[in-house]
Amino acid sequence: MVSNSAKEVFIQGLTCDGKTFRPSDWAERLAGVMSAFRPGGARPGSHLSYSPWCIPTTVHGVKCVIVHPDLRVHEPMAWDFVMNFARDNNLQVAEACLLPDAAAPKG
Structure with a gap:
């Protein structure tokens, strides 16, 4: 269960028993389906980019989809x-906040 105060939700490409989820492009497919759900709604050509509310990425070698809580506010069904x-796919889900890369130490 995801709390209502979650900063971001990371759907990880690992099942709860630790197996890698397949197909390997699952994150891009899921984010592609969600591309129309974005601030201001779908626009012509919006299917050509990912929604800022549902972004595929890789974290520590694991495919993930980062889901922003604004999706819940604006598009509850999405x-x-x-x-x-x-x-349904028994994927690991974590609440977190994606931080920008730390500045390189000066030196």
């Missing part, structure tokens, strides 16, 4: 879709 995808 939020339910991605959370149900994670649950």
